[in-house]
Amino acid sequence: MITLHTWNTPNGRKISVALEEMGLPYTVRTVNIGQDEQFRPEFLAISPNNRIPAIVDEEGPGGQPISVFESGAILLYLAEKTGRFMPADLRARVPVLEWLMWQMGGFGPMPGQVHHFLMQPEGPARDYGLARYGKETRRLYGVLEKRLAGRDYVATEDEPSVADFAIIGWAWRHERHLVPFDDLPNVGAWYERMMARPGVRRGFEVALS
Template sequence: MAIELWTWNTPNGRKISVALEEMGLPYTVKTVDISKDEQFNPEFLAFSPNNRIPAIKDPDGPDGKPITVFESGAILLYLGEKTGRFLPRDLRARIPVLEWLMWQMGGFGPMPGQVHHFLMQPEGPARDYGFNRYHKETRRLYGVLDRRLAGREFVATEGEPSVADFAILGWAWRHERHQVPFDDLPHVAAWYERMMARPATRRGFEVPLS
């Protein structure tokens, strides 16, 4: 039975479509058009109470019973547990994945998201202050990521990516929109190209085509 992915054309939505493709899980897409406030529809709110995409419905959850999961980080952990892929079983190996997943959820997402917000505001002192504040922090986070990737293929694991890579990639995909070129981030640039060259990842970025 296929998982239902409720999503839209956003970085957080991309995390899950990439993970589903990489894990080879069958899924169907339910678009939630946030430009039309569809995230406030009662049907969606019934299992995604924070009125944010993405969310999933898995008819074949634990013990074969259906389950719903909201919040992209929680979904990635659930899918990793479900498949046994891209989330190490060994606790010592798992800790870096959890660290970098939380790093993304707590900073490398909220900060560039604020950059996007202020870029859409009318020009003026408030816009400039907000943009400069959050753009500076976004660039700092990219610097942290670049240092982490020095001499590494992937952010938190060896040999193959982890759910942390999928989470971070969702937002790095928008680097041009939040005005962070990769010119002085060689390790991020190489990692980004490596990830985007993966056929399953590319397929994940085509969902939804909106």
């Protein structure tokens, strides 16, 4: 059994989506980041960077428990564990790794800054932050739009990969990013395609807060 330590955030949703898609049994242990529960010693023992999500797999390698923190590392671990949503062939695997790292390095940190500045009091600092990070967020959506031209999924052909699960967690908040899909038809079609999957829907419906 896997225990998912998480909260209702884009990074948390990545993992609930992946677990549902992979059909792995799991339980949820919420970590209320609004009340600083991520700083509790028992959580820091499995996530020393005091960030959600983290998992504990009681049936890890060799049948021994293992904890994993950082959402990208969790996705790679789950793909390795199940042999799903990650191609076995190295050439086919490279795009999945590239687009997963693209999400981790940009399409997450940048829209996350938009979230932050939207919550600030009106004034020059807020305006500057929204202009700077909003521009970069829109650029990243544009990169995704070009990538999805003529494609059903971001990095693979016939089914999604862990890269899609990572990206959908953040695209889920596109309205909060101030990025409508009106001028992003490929992203919009991909988003609808992903959200129509039963496992993805369940991953977004599970109570995480």
